[in-house]
Amino acid sequence: MNVEQDNFSARLKEVSRYSFNMNSLVLDTALAVSGLIPHGLGVALAPLVSGYKVGQPASALVDNPYFTVQGVERPSPKTKHLLQHRKVRNYVQTCVGTAASIGCMALPVNPYALIRDGSSAGVSAVHLHRFAEMARHCRQSKTLCQWLDLLKLMKTHKLFNRGVGFGLAAVPGGVSLAVSVPVKLCLLIKNTAVAAQESVLCKVIAMELHWRAYQEQSLLKGHGSGPATAIIRELMTRRGVMQGFSHNYPALIQEPAGWNAFAAKIMDL
Numbered sequence: 001m002n003v004e005q006d007n008f009s010a011r012l013k014e015v016s017r018y019s020f021n022m023n024s025l026v027l028d029t030a031l032a033v034s035g036l037i038p039h040g041l042g043v044a045l046a047p048l049v050s051g052y053k054v055g056q057p058a059s060a061l062v063d064n065p066y067f068t069v070q071g072v073e074r075p076s077p078k079t080k081h082l083l084q085h086r087k088v089r090n091y092v093q094t095c096v097g098t099a100a101s102i103g104c105m106a107l108p109v110n111p112y113a114l115i116r117d118g119s120s121a122g123v124s125a126v127h128l129h130r131f132a133e134m135a136r137h138c139r140q141s142k143t144l145c146q147w148l149d150l151l152k153l154m155k156t157h158k159l160f161n162r163g164v165g166f167g168l169a170a171v172p173g174g175v176s177l178a179v180s181v182p183v184k185l186c187l188l189i190k191n192t193a194v195a196a197q198e199s200v201l202c203k204v205i206a207m208e209l210h211w212r213a214y215q216e217q218s219l220l221k222g223h224g225s226g227p228a229t230a231i232i233r234e235l236m237t238r239r240g241v242m243q244g245f246s247h248n249y250p251a252l253i254q255e256p257a258g259w260n261a262f263a264a265k266i267m268d269l
Helices: 003-016 022-032 041-055 065-069 077-103 111-136 142-170 177-220 227-236 249-254 258-266
Strands: none
Touching (some): 065 177, 142 227, 177 227, 177 249, 177 258, 227 249
């Protein structure tokens, strides 16, 4: 292994390693147990925690080592904007969800939670189906199969999470705290374990997909689509209530830090 390859390998390990975020875990646990706090204070906790997350400084974008070793260095404004937008969107969704929970106390179910989790579950199911179809047509490529296997696994986890959320919201009269809080805590433990186990692989595959798609677009001059580009297009396509607001994946592919956005999307549980 020459010096350039050795440096590349070290850089790849550095940017892909999983770092356990205790601060984030504490905040997520607070959200999960917020229902135990009486007199409506628990409901108010959710937007406070989410607002605190938005106020935290954004993690510095890291350029894809595949780009760096080839001398492709330029700003990544689209990626930075997308990741900041995700933080703000999550905050808005939490506030709207809290308002809906308060406003729907007189109703047997929470329509907003049903629409949110039902739509998300449906979108995840479509992604899962599309990735499975891609896998069936590329069995001759071990690399593509490995990428798609991971994407299917992560979408299966998200489909399960959203399905559970939809089920809790759909029970007439609501689910007792004795049931809902343990269920939320179990989901939190499961998601933390999944992130700890799969985070490194998700990051590495996001980098590989990003670099392969960049090469495809360079060869095709932006006309046409190779397999990696098709996978990213499906990954970044938004459906359901957000249909028509899909991300500008071609621009993200061209940015050295674009893999950060792809990794965030893959690991979104």
